[in-house]
Amino acid sequence: MLPLLKTRIPGPRSRALARELRRHECRNTTFVSRDWPVFWDRARGCNVWDADGNRFLDLTAAFGVASVGHGNQRVTTAARRQLGRLGHAMGDVHPNELKIRLAAELSALTFGRWNGKSEIRNQNSKILFSNSGSEAAEAALKTALLATGKPGVIAFTGAYHGLTYGALDATAWKFFRTSFHPQLPGFTVHVAPTEAAVRAAFDESERGIGAVIVEPILGRGGVVVPTDDFLPMLRRVCDEHGALLIADEVFTGFCRTGRWFAVEHWGVVPDLICAGKAMSNGFPIAACIGRNDVMDAWPESAGEALHTSTHLGNPLGCAMALATLAEMKRLRLDERARAFQDRLPGRGLGLMKGVELRDASACQRAVQRLLRRGILALGGGEHGNVLTLTPPLTISERELAFAADEIAAAAGQTLTACQSSLEHRPDSH
Ligand SMILES: Cc1ncc(COP(=O)(O)O)c(C=O)c1O
Structure with missing residues (x-):
């Protein structure tokens, strides 16, 4: 399902929880700022709902873990x-x-x-x-x-x-x-x-x-x-x-x-x-x-x-x-990841893609903008300048198409890798 946002991101509950977390967890662990993080409450398939009831589309599979979809029934x-x-x-x-x-x-x-x-x-x-x-x-x-x-x-x-x-x-x-x-x-x-x-x-x-x-x-x-x-x-x-x-x-x-x-x-x-x-x-x-x-x-x-x-x-x-x-x-997820390889922009193979941006702050801005649009993505690379995309391998074509458009908008026009990949996307529109 596509994102459905009910509050500003992060919502009031996530922000309150973040303040509480800082009192109890080693301060080095979870990054907390005005705009980060959202607290996850539940998840199903490619969607995550946060503590404020906002529905996100997950392009991280939570660090590449939830490959068969969050909360997979079997x-x-x-x-x-x-x-x-x-x-x-x-x-x-x-x-x-x-x-x-x-x-x-x-x-x-x-x-x-x-x-x-x-x-x-x-x-x-x-x-x-x-x-x-x-x-x-x-x-x-x-x-x-x-x-x-x-x-x-x-x-x-x-x-x-x-x-x-x-x-x-x-x-x-x-x-x-x-x-x-x-x-x-x-x-x-x-x-x-x-x-x-x-x-x-x-x-x-x-x-x-x-x-x-x-x-x-x-x-x-x-x-x-x-x-x-x-x-x-x-x-x-x-x-x-x-x-x-x-x-x-x-x-x-x-x-x-x-x-x-x-x-x-x-x-x-x-x-x-x-x-x-x-x-x-x-x-x-x-x-x-x-x-x-x-x-x-x-x-x-x-x-x-x-x-x-x-x-x-x-x-x-x-x-x-x-x-x-x-x-x-x-679900033949090896074939599925291969078939959908070009639906997300950037370099990589299967559904492991990286969009190289100008620098770490451009990448942070893109990640932040995506979050505000209801998409979970991560920065990566030793210099923090690679938008890293590893969605659950069960992600649908509709979700991929939506994500690709949002990524293109978030990454801006600075990115030739992203643009050329989008141009070659079979269902590009
Ligand atoms: C290639 C690779 N090896 C090892 C690790 C470490 O795994 P863990 O975080 O489960 O200790 C990671 C984590 O991202 C990884 O990407």
Whole structure:
């Protein structure tokens, strides 16, 4: 449905809640100003209603999570059923059966498909569950060290892999790193995304490079699609040096870019995949998915896991993830994201688009204007100048057409990328 606004934005209730929030939450967390934020109250499909009853059209899927639509009925039903039965188990001690079902499904969707085998119980890969994308990245980094014995990691300028210390070491953004630099472990070297830079980093490393971690499409870094030879080059160079290729698909995974996983655009099979965000449509669950031989670098547990957490493989999260993945298949969301790729302006693949604006303040103005028009969008890019569009993959053609017009108006005429994309929109009017 299109937006329906009843108050000025933010409305009086959101503004009152924002003042209250400031008294209780660490002041660094939620940005509060006269014009920001709106407090979410409920959501369904591509719509969010705020605390004042205003209806918004969501072009964020809440950080790329709600890919099968907010409040998806099948996911909600699965969650309710599971919560009534078992809401928490003992992840690495006395687990629940759903952990097996989800691990098998994730294997089937990745290495199972890539090896041409679609049976659910394939034995080609294994899973290490976690609670967030950052932790999934760290699980992959630990796996790479165990598998190669080499502690060094190559990551790329503009990369975002999360903010917990291990993940932050791989994240390139100065903004996130500077305050905590004295505590960063420093195993990562950041390089430009070129073959020469990657080869030089391998050659110059004193402690040995065990992994290259890469977002197949830079997500928070401003939706940057690499050149066609970039990922195949990484695969080749990693193989030459006995290093693992880690694809961080936390943002790009699960149909977002028009393929189940973005690496499929380039036919590259990584050794490890980090997945999260859209996996459960809203429960904090993530996974590191790895080739069997690589994952078996972890020793057999003798009673104490080397890497685990209290909520690992939570049954509610597993039930929601299984229902979410089933919905993605039933609705063919990979094909849908591909078919609608050109309906939103900007660069990117599938329904992950970025509209580059002149600078951060132009982007902020566009985001603010869209909010006042009832559209939720986010700024992105290391310099804050990329309007980032990642709607639920269930978004309708009518909603897309409305959003595209509003974006064009909000972005103004400063933007050639936006304009040319709009000109080529099949249903442009
Ligand atoms: C590519 C990528 N990796 C890792 C993360 C971190 O995930 P989380 O915020 O769930 O820790 C993100 C979050 O945006 C991401 O985009």
